[in-house]
Amino acid sequence: MFDPKLPPMLSEIQLACLQAQTRRHFLRSLGGGLGTLFVGTMAASFAPSAKAAGSETAALDFSRDPSTPLSPLPPQFPAKVRRVIYLHMAGAPSQLELFEHKPELKRFDGQDCPASFLAGKRFAFISGVPKLLGSQYPFHQAGQSGQWISDRLPHLERRVDDICFIKSMRTDQFNHAPAQLLVQTGNPRLGYPSFGSWVVYGLGTENQNLPGFIVLLSGGKNPDGGKQLWSSGFLPSVYQGVQCRSHGEPVLYLDNPQGVSRSLRRSMLDTIDDINQQTYATFGNPETVTRIAQYEMAFRMQMDATDAMDIRKEPDSVHAQYGSKPGEASFANNCLVARRLAERGVRFIQLYHWGWDSHGADAKEALNLGFNDRCREVDQPTAALLSDLKSRGLLEDTLLVWGGEFGRTPMRENRGGQEMKYVGRDHNPGAFTIWLAGGGVKSGISYGETDEMGYEIVKNPVEIRDLHATTLYLLGFDHHKLNFRFQGLEQKLTSVKPARVVAEILT
Amino acid sequence: MTAPNRKGMLSQFRLGFVMLASMLVVTLLVVFLPPDGNERADWVQFIGRFHPLVVHFPIALFLLVPILEIVGRSARFTYLRLSVKFVLALATVGATTAAILGWCLARSGGYSGRLITQHMWGGVVLSIICWVCCLLRMRLRELGVTYTIALALGVGLVAWTGYRGGQLSLGPNHLTEQMPDGLRNLLRLEPSRATSASADPSTFYGARIQPIFTARCITCHGEDKHKGNLRLDSYRALMRGGKDGPVIQTGNTQASNLFRRITLPASDDDFMPRGKQPLSADQVKMIELWIGAGASDTLAVNAIKNALSGSAVPADVKFEEIDRAAVAKLRSAIAPLVSQLQKQFPNILDYDSRSSADLRLNASTFGSKFGDRDLEAFAPIAEHIVVADLSRTTISDHSAAVIATMKRLRVLRLMDTRLTNATLLRLESLNQLESLDVYATPITPRVLPTIAKLPKLSHFYVGRTGIQPGKSVPEDLVGKLVF
Numbered sequence: 001m002f003d004p005k006l007p008p009m010l011s012e013i014q015l016a017c018l019q020a021q022t023r024r025h026f027l028r029s030l031g032g033g034l035g036t037l038f039v040g041t042m043a044a045s046f047a048p049s050a051k052a053a054g055s056e057t058a059a060l061d062f063s064r065d066p067s068t069p070l071s072p073l074p075p076q077f078p079a080k081v082r083r084v085i086y087l088h089m090a091g092a093p094s095q096l097e098l099f100e101h102k103p104e105l106k107r108f109d110g111q112d113c114p115a116s117f118l119a120g121k122r123f124a125f126i127s128g129v130p131k132l133l134g135s136q137y138p139f140h141q142a143g144q145s146g147q148w149i150s151d152r153l154p155h156l157e158r159r160v161d162d163i164c165f166i167k168s169m170r171t172d173q174f175n176h177a178p179a180q181l182l183v184q185t186g187n188p189r190l191g192y193p194s195f196g197s198w199v200v201y202g203l204g205t206e207n208q209n210l211p212g213f214i215v216l217l218s219g220g221k222n223p224d225g226g227k228q229l230w231s232s233g234f235l236p237s238v239y240q241g242v243q244c245r246s247h248g249e250p251v252l253y254l255d256n257p258q259g260v261s262r263s264l265r266r267s268m269l270d271t272i273d274d275i276n277q278q279t280y281a282t283f284g285n286p287e288t289v290t291r292i293a294q295y296e297m298a299f300r301m302q303m304d305a306t307d308a309m310d311i312r313k314e315p316d317s318v319h320a321q322y323g324s325k326p327g328e329a330s331f332a333n334n335c336l337v338a339r340r341l342a343e344r345g346v347r348f349i350q351l352y353h354w355g356w357d358s359h360g361a362d363a364k365e366a367l368n369l370g371f372n373d374r375c376r377e378v379d380q381p382t383a384a385l386l387s388d389l390k391s392r393g394l395l396e397d398t399l400l401v402w403g404g405e406f407g408r409t410p411m412r413e414n415r416g417g418q419e420m421k422y423v424g425r426d427h428n429p430g431a432f433t434i435w436l437a438g439g440g441v442k443s444g445i446s447y448g449e450t451d452e453m454g455y456e457i458v459k460n461p462v463e464i465r466d467l468h469a470t471t472l473y474l475l476g477f478d479h480h481k482l483n484f485r486f487q488g489l490e491q492k493l494t495s496v497k498p499a500r501v502v503a504e505i506l507t
Numbered sequence: 508m509t510a511p512n513r514k515g516m517l518s519q520f521r522l523g524f525v526m527l528a529s530m531l532v533v534t535l536l537v538v539f540l541p542p543d544g545n546e547r548a549d550w551v552q553f554i555g556r557f558h559p560l561v562v563h564f565p566i567a568l569f570l571l572v573p574i575l576e577i578v579g580r581s582a583r584f585t586y587l588r589l590s591v592k593f594v595l596a597l598a599t600v601g602a603t604t605a606a607i608l609g610w611c612l613a614r615s616g617g618y619s620g621r622l623i624t625q626h627m628w629g630g631v632v633l634s635i636i637c638w639v640c641c642l643l644r645m646r647l648r649e650l651g652v653t654y655t656i657a658l659a660l661g662v663g664l665v666a667w668t669g670y671r672g673g674q675l676s677l678g679p680n681h682l683t684e685q686m687p688d689g690l691r692n693l694l695r696l697e698p699s700r701a702t703s704a705s706a707d708p709s710t711f712y713g714a715r716i717q718p719i720f721t722a723r724c725i726t727c728h729g730e731d732k733h734k735g736n737l738r739l740d741s742y743r744a745l746m747r748g749g750k751d752g753p754v755i756q757t758g759n760t761q762a763s764n765l766f767r768r769i770t771l772p773a774s775d776d777d778f779m780p781r782g783k784q785p786l787s788a789d790q791v792k793m794i795e796l797w798i799g800a801g802a803s804d805t806l807a808v809n810a811i812k813n814a815l816s817g818s819a820v821p822a823d824v825k826f827e828e829i830d831r832a833a834v835a836k837l838r839s840a841i842a843p844l845v846s847q848l849q850k851q852f853p854n855i856l857d858y859d860s861r862s863s864a865d866l867r868l869n870a871s872t873f874g875s876k877f878g879d880r881d882l883e884a885f886a887p888i889a890e891h892i893v894v895a896d897l898s899r900t901t902i903s904d905h906s907a908a909v910i911a912t913m914k915r916l917r918v919l920r921l922m923d924t925r926l927t928n929a930t931l932l933r934l935e936s937l938n939q940l941e942s943l944d945v946y947a948t949p950i951t952p953r954v955l956p957t958i959a960k961l962p963k964l965s966h967f968y969v970g971r972t973g974i975q976p977g978k979s980v981p982e983d984l985v986g987k988l989v990f
Contacts, residue, residue, distance in 0.1 A: 393944035478826035
């Protein structure tokens with residue numbers, strides 16, 4: 001401000017200061033300023049990553065209201081299947097006794113294994129020079145499609161025209177726990193979300209009174225991979241698999257304790273919810289809201305889950321079809337429950353059977369003894385589940401997956417270099433069979449081939465991540481896009497190696 | 508002038524004369540023995556390979572001259588101008604040497620085409636300009652107009668010839684190829700990758716083969732540089748072949764020179780692309796299949812894939828990007844209604860996918876809590892529903908009218924409901940229906956003639972109904988009934 005009262009000298013200085021912003025100063029800062037503006041506006045197009053982030057199509061939005069974390073979301077593009085039933089045969093069933101017809105191997109039965117089979121290979125138990133072992137059971141062609149199958153699966157054989165065999169599955173893990181983790185989480189190490197968790201994260205679930213991802217065990221031995229196989233890893237914990245039992249309370253501690261009525265339970269839950277809400281208001285951790293939602297779901301499940309799991313409500317004819325007996329823990333019961341859950345809109349249903357680890361170290365796991373029991377336990381229920389889903393029209397938008405975590409060797413296991421009392425095979429990560437049935441998958445075909453000994457893949461190998469990518473594709477996702485940002489990486493089920501959708505098996 | 512000076516002048520003129528002679532030689536070579544695309548003696552090529560190495564010296568030296576001249580005008584740096592003559596003479600020698608080496612490379616390395624001619628003449632003229640500048644500068648103390656013009660011309664020519672040389676070795680648009688799109692827009696250039704030869708993408712050649720050539724071969728066998736007189740930038744040029752005749756024998760992979768040379772070991776003299784990464788196994792396979800199938804440019808893109816049913820060429824799945832604006836536009840008419848219904852009936856109505864405005868209704872999870880009145884609420888959006896699952900609900904034949912308006916239904920599930928023949932007889936209008944499920948309903952064979960008229964139906968699930976296997980079934984339904 002120019003103050004007339006100030007001495008003239010000072011006002012002159014002030015004026016000089018004002019004039020110090022000369023034309024040159026103006027132009028100089030103009031140049032820089034305009035340049036900065038230009039760089040600012042162009043930055044988005046200069047940096048490809050910035051462009052990708054700004055682009056609308058780059059990422060899919062999976063965010064939901066934290067109070068309804070399981071609400072359904074549409075798939076990325078029109079889906080062929082709406083739900084998955086995964087029948088995991090823990091222990092790795094021998095493909096050479098079930099689906100892989102290898103007459104040449106039979107011809108060399110009992111002869112020393114060629115050195116080329118052993119060079120550079122690691123085995124769990126085989127040592128020295130093992131003998132080749134032909135299939136223990138006769139094979140024949142079945143169905144209109146004329147696919148080869150052994151005589152161990154007489155019920156399933158009648159559904160062979162609904163099945164797509166992938167005979168060229170491959171894994172890089174030769175021990176059960178990491179191999180199971182690889183199949184179920186896309187990664188052989190702990191801490192990654194399971195297949196089912198990813199699917200429920202991506203699609204939610206239609207029936208809010210049941211979990212979206214249910215796991216059923218056949219009794220017997222639990223899978224080596226443990227509960228990690230259905231964990232949600234770094235995904236919000238609400239997406240983890242819920243292990244249900246096929247007898248008694250479907251979920252442990254779901255029923256009200258004696259002397260506690262449903263209304264008392266309700267008021268108790270309301271109080272807990274209040275406390276949790278306060279915690280959420282203080283700390284803002286979304287896991288708190290998830291916890292509230294879980295309590296609420298458990299309350300709703302008291303009715304619906306009990307009903308869904310109660311196979312006593314099924315007529316005798318259905319029990320005869322599945323071979324199920326209410327009240328026991330069995331694969332047959334679980335198959336029937338799986339169908340009931342599929343009808344009720346459960347997104348991902350996972351069954352684990354056990355005892356397929358046919359090393360031949362004892363009678364229970366011998367190819368000539370225990371293996372037969374396993375076949376009997378799964379054959380009829382699996383076939384019944386397939387045909388039941390089909391007649392109810394559910395198979396056209398359900399994907400059924402059947403398989404283990406790796407294959408078995410064409411060599412007879414010789415633990416410690418000795419011939420063993422029972423017949424068995426060692427682990428073979430190099431080739432195994434998994435079959436698919438259901439919507440969007442060609443039926444009555446075999447994809448991929450192994451060599452004449454059934455030892456290594458010679459045509460169309462399919463990695464576990466390819467199977468994952470293919471399944472996600474059927475569910476309506478580009479496997480790159482079903483991702484979750486964690487530790488600075490867009491984490492996905494198929495992990496970081498490139499995965500391929502096996503388009504050849506799609507309809 | 509003193510004696511030593513005159514002596515100096517003389518030797519300078521002698522040098523100038525030698526340079527003139529060698530320049531004449533280059534010019535004559537270039538005029539009478541131009542590069543013609545044929546490869547020649549190895550040793551000439553060996554010498555020629557030094558061209559890219561040598562050429563940078565005269566460029567740097569010549570560009571130094573104007574700098575010395577300009578900076579030398581300042582009083583503090585006058586001494587710089589003393590070295591101008593020396594630098595110019597050196598540049599002239601260098602430029603002439605580079606031109607001769609360039610000719611060696613072009614003549615023996617199998618180059619020909621517009622680009623090489625331009626680059627070559629640029630080089631020749633540039634060395635002449637160097638020489639002229641040199642002569643002028645020796646006579647001048649101050650900057651003459653002619654000298655200045657010659658110098659400016661030279662600088663321009665260095666830039667132009669150098670750019671042409673870059674195009675020869677790095678591809679015709681090596682400077683703009685990686686330009687960010689922002690700058691590209693600013694300069695109004697074509698978007699990147701629009702340069703590949705436009706072959707019909709619906710043909711196998713256009714979709715699978717030409718892209719391989721464009722990516723891996725046309726730097727040397729393209730519009731601007733046709734080594735071995737071979738061009739691979741169009742189907743016609745490819746089939747015409749090179750200096751040794753055709754490179755493709757239709758239907759005969761082994762007799763096709765092109766295939767033979769891309770499959771040689773990389774150490775072989777004839778291996779292509781020479782000095783670069785071999786083609787990938789997939790690319791080789793693709794070319795093999797295409798030649799084997801007759802090497803036609805009209806063969807459909809999926810013809811080969813189908814013939815081999817995916818055994819050799821992995822089938823690819825296309826992941827479409829979602830255009831959110833387009834989807835929002837599609838949904839705009841029904842969006843408010845849909846979100847209102849989603850609030851009223853949580854979790855049972857949703858879009859078929861993130862990229863579509865089609866709807867899918869699954870009331871089965873509501874079970875007995877969903878009846879005729881509830882279904883009526885969906886009547887306004889009935890035509891957008893493509894999948895409807897009403898299984899286990901309490902709807903009755905009163906809902907037939909609403910269901911009949913769902914004209915775009917592909918899948919209709921009515922399992923475990925009270926619906927009777929009356930409803931099914933009204934479904935004639937559902938001409939998009941592919942799958943109809945009436946499992947465990949009181950339906951009887953009386954509906955079969957009506958259902959048989961549905962043009963797209965492929966599955967009719969009739970388990971636990973009045974329809975039994977083995978009874979007479981209308982011809983149109985044979986193989987579609989599932990019990």
